[in-house]
Amino acid sequence: MLQAANIIGSLVRSLPDSWVFSKSFRYAKRISESFESVLDKKDYVCSYQEKILKDIFTLATKTIYYREYNFELGIETLPFIQKETIVSNFNDFIITTNKADLVSTGGTSGKPLVFYIDKLRKGFEWYWMTSNWSNVDFDLHKSYRAVLRNHNLENKLYKRNSLLKEIQFNNFCLSDEYLDYIINFIAINKIPYVHAYPSAACQLAHRALQSGRVLPDLKSFLCGSETIYKHQKDTIQNLLGKRMYTWYGHSEKLILAGEGRKCEYYHHNPFYGFAELVNQHGDVIRNPGEIGELVGTGFINTKMPFIRYKTGDFAEFVGNECPVCGHIGLTFKNVRGRWSGERIIKNNGDYVTTTSLNLHNDIYKHINGFQYVQNVKGIVEIRVIPADSWNLEIANRLVSDLEAKVGHELKFICKEVTELEFAKNRKYKLLVQNIEE
């Protein structure tokens, strides 16, 4: 039965989107439409970025932190800031707190980052996010989503949000019975999109494969907000045969980069912020294949601007334009969180990253989830949620394949479990690293 709030939500949704989603939604829509209409798109992007950066710099000079900055020589001459810079100079970054929200990024360890950002950001964000999703034919006016993210619904099986056209499910207790319930719900109601943390999407896909209900009406998974691993794409795209559409974004709202219609690289949206990839010397990367840190200057935040903010996330440079689909803007792949979180320490103190441990594709048929846990140097526990076809022979093969890859300085032990370890906000990490560096 619809609740009162949802009846209002449904009524509101019958109004045009540009009215429902505020001034900033209309602003983003206008940019997008005028970009579509011009012939020289590269020139449009360059002039737009130049103009907005100038505006941001002018605003920034009103803060204590930036007032001494020389913005004349261009963005590449400006120093970097990072989370610690904001944490220790919080008040010096503030322009105003009027019409601002105070938000906090939920770090899994250490002090969280707290900052002010425009209340109006939501419409802007929603426009560009859904415009990414339109690459998998998502229709803002019609498409419903089954959502498996950070909603903890206590005793409810689901919650409907008619305004955003979403059915939220509880991602905090994904038992087989509950997954079956969600799969049935999606099938009966012909819900075309599952908007989920990649780990939850993967659990759902495994269950669908196992139970043989492979969701014929589902068009695509929409996955972001966690590191995306190759094994998850393999499961969803190769085994289940559905598109796993992914994007890179973060709570600071400086960079938003989605996959293309066919192309699976990340394409930064040049109207959302200014994005750079920089190497360890602080130089901007211009060579394909080079790996560096994502650095962002946001266009949304006029209350507390972040200029050349080091995100702590790393990626491989593909181009300033996409060589495959022609997107104009920073194009990258293989996004990884801070390297330390992905490092497995060998007996001799060297390390390997989890990226180098790609497993054979056929192993995923036999497991419903896995995770590496390291408590001791030189030893890695592989926690596996077994599927029905899992057996000792497969377990031994998994261990020997991995050991053959990394040499004898690292031993693997396979352990069957019923659940993996998640952070408090229900985010998944491929490696739980318990060795302090």
Ligand SMILES: [Zn+2]
């Ligand atoms: Zn592309």
